[in-house]
Amino acid sequence: MSRRTPAEIATAAEKIYDENYRNEFERKYRDHHVVIDVKTGEAYRGRWPEEAMQAAIEAAPKGLLHLIRIGSPGAFRVSYTTGNAHTRAL
Secondary structure (H helix, E strand, O other), X not given: OOOOOHHHHHHXXXXXXXXXXXXXXXXXXXXXXXXXXXXXXXXEEEOOXXXXXXXXXXXXXXXXXXXXXXXXXXXXXXXXXXXXXXXXXX
């Protein structure tokens, strides 16, 4: 298999999720997490991201893995704030 960029892995995993898992998982497991192995199309679900990732790594240690939060556009929500007293650079 040729090398894939992170964006290519994410795109492939999202397609596998959409075609094989989305309908059932979003009905049954909303706010859980799933890791898709792009090499096999297998899904590894867990309540927490660590659970899903651990299951995937144990089953497919050489897999091409992508984490998805079920029912959400992203696995994590990221925010950043600055206060008046402190300045932070990204």
